[in-house]
Amino acid sequence: MAEKDNISGYGGKVGAANTAVTGALHVVLLAIGSLFLLPFIWMLSTSLKPLDQTMTLPPTWIPRAAYATLEGQRAIVIKEKKLAEDHVIVIQHGGHDAGKRKLLAASAVKDGKAQVRFTRAGHEEYEPEPVPVEIVKHCPKDYWHVSEWTPEYSGGREKSQAEPRWDCVPEEDLSSAPHPFWSNYRSALSRMRQKGDDPAWYAAGFPHYLLNTLWVCVLSLLGAVVSCTLVAYSFAFLEFRGRELLFGTTLAIMMVPFPAVMVPLFDVFRSLGWVGTFKPLWVPLWFGGAFYIFLLRQFFLGLPKDLLDAARIDGCSELEILWHVVVPLARPALAMVALFQFLGSWKDFMGPMLYLTDRSQFTLSLGLQAFQSQHGGTPWHLSMAASMMFSLPLLILFLLARKTFMRGIAMTGIKG
Numbered sequence: 001m002a003e004k005d006n007i008s009g010y011g012g013k014v015g016a017a018n019t020a021v022t023g024a025l026h027v028v029l030l031a032i033g034s035l036f037l038l039p040f041i042w043m044l045s046t047s048l049k050p051l052d053q054t055m056t057l058p059p060t061w062i063p064r065a066a067y068a069t070l071e072g073q074r075a076i077v078i079k080e081k082k083l084a085e086d087h088v089i090v091i092q093h094g095g096h097d098a099g100k101r102k103l104l105a106a107s108a109v110k111d112g113k114a115q116v117r118f119t120r121a122g123h124e125e126y127e128p129e130p131v132p133v134e135i136v137k138h139c140p141k142d143y144w145h146v147s148e149w150t151p152e153y154s155g156g157r158e159k160s161q162a163e164p165r166w167d168c169v170p171e172e173d174l175s176s177a178p179h180p181f182w183s184n185y186r187s188a189l190s191r192m193r194q195k196g197d198d199p200a201w202y203a204a205g206f207p208h209y210l211l212n213t214l215w216v217c218v219l220s221l222l223g224a225v226v227s228c229t230l231v232a233y234s235f236a237f238l239e240f241r242g243r244e245l246l247f248g249t250t251l252a253i254m255m256v257p258f259p260a261v262m263v264p265l266f267d268v269f270r271s272l273g274w275v276g277t278f279k280p281l282w283v284p285l286w287f288g289g290a291f292y293i294f295l296l297r298q299f300f301l302g303l304p305k306d307l308l309d310a311a312r313i314d315g316c317s318e319l320e321i322l323w324h325v326v327v328p329l330a331r332p333a334l335a336m337v338a339l340f341q342f343l344g345s346w347k348d349f350m351g352p353m354l355y356l357t358d359r360s361q362f363t364l365s366l367g368l369q370a371f372q373s374q375h376g377g378t379p380w381h382l383s384m385a386a387s388m389m390f391s392l393p394l395l396i397l398f399l400l401a402r403k404t405f406m407r408g409i410a411m412t413g414i415k416g
Contacts, residue, residue: 064177232299
């Protein structure tokens with residue numbers, strides 16, 4: 001009895017030690033895996049911030065709003081700069097900006113006049129000249145120059161038609177609290193429709209880019225699933241001369257990088273008159289993809305051949321065997337191919353950039369790049385909001401299909 005108690009006690013200690021080791025490994029793996037979430041968390045956090053908080057060091061992960069009282073009303077403001085010397089807020093009585101408030105160094109105002117530079121015609125700037133002004137407020141050194149925050153005016157180059165309110169306030173009159181700026185998403189959507197030189201640019205916006213992207217994704221997905229299923233079935237179950245050579249050539253194609261064939265493919269599609277259309281983005285997928293063919297062939301080899309032989313005995317043709325026997329059993333692998341192709345077409349940037357010439361044909365990836373470049377600078381808060389809208393459908397799709405995806409990955413490597 002004592003010996004049995006010792007054995008059971010030793011077994012219990014070993015089990016507890018194994019549990020502790022397993023738990024520690026899970027914690028380490030969870031910690032390492034969470035590092036891959038940091039870019040997504042940064043993108044989400046930045047999309048909900050005002051522009052002045054996007055590139056701060058150390059980064060602030062929780063969006064915060066600065067509050068101040070402007071013209072007797074509490075408003076969200078942007079802290080643009082801290083005054084290094086005494087300033088005054090003045091109203092100009094002459095010149096181009098007559099009637100508007102200005103922030104000038106106190107030393108620039110003498111005898112009720114200020115040295116003001118303004119534009120009289122076109123973009124030609126004249127030298128500063130004394131202009132009658134009315135002093136509104138004295139702003140001592142170390143006051144903050146703040147502007148009312150709006151999605152259209154965030155401290156950068158873009159401004160709304162109506163100038164936001166602004167003032168100079170001391171540090172103690174500023175407050176801060178967590179506040180997500182959801183209006184960044186609405187502003188990003190509206191700016192993707194800003195009118196440019198091309199009339200079609202105004203008509204093209206996020207919904208238009210989304211429809212173009214879905215059109216390409218659906219056609220390429222159907223082409224990849226149909227063509228690769230047929231070729232993979234032939235390589236797995238049909239006996240014909242040169243099968244191994246053709247399969248080896250298919251595997252060799254996987255090793256050729258796209259830049260090596262980019263120029264020849266462009267010449268081919270140009271000679272066909274396809275440049276400027278969606279055809280180069282989805283028609284090639286109807287002729288198979290090397291990786292998907294290899295993936296499906298490996299899955300098909302794991303299926304029981306007795307089912308195929310029984311179907312042949314019953315008089316089924318090869319296409320009937322494929323449709324009624326193989327396809328129902330291969331749904332996880334087919335779903336994985338469809339998911340891979342959908343993700344690839346959704347994120348594709350090089351293909352649309354090469355073959356699409358009209359802005360009304362842009363996909364989401366091209367529309368996002370055009371949005372980032374059309375402002376002359378990078379409004380990071382709006383760019384990240386647009387990127388979140390670009391990435392959200394992919395996240396939803398992956399969450400809905402994750403079980404099928406994992407099952408397909410686990411079963412593809414089985415070989416009969």
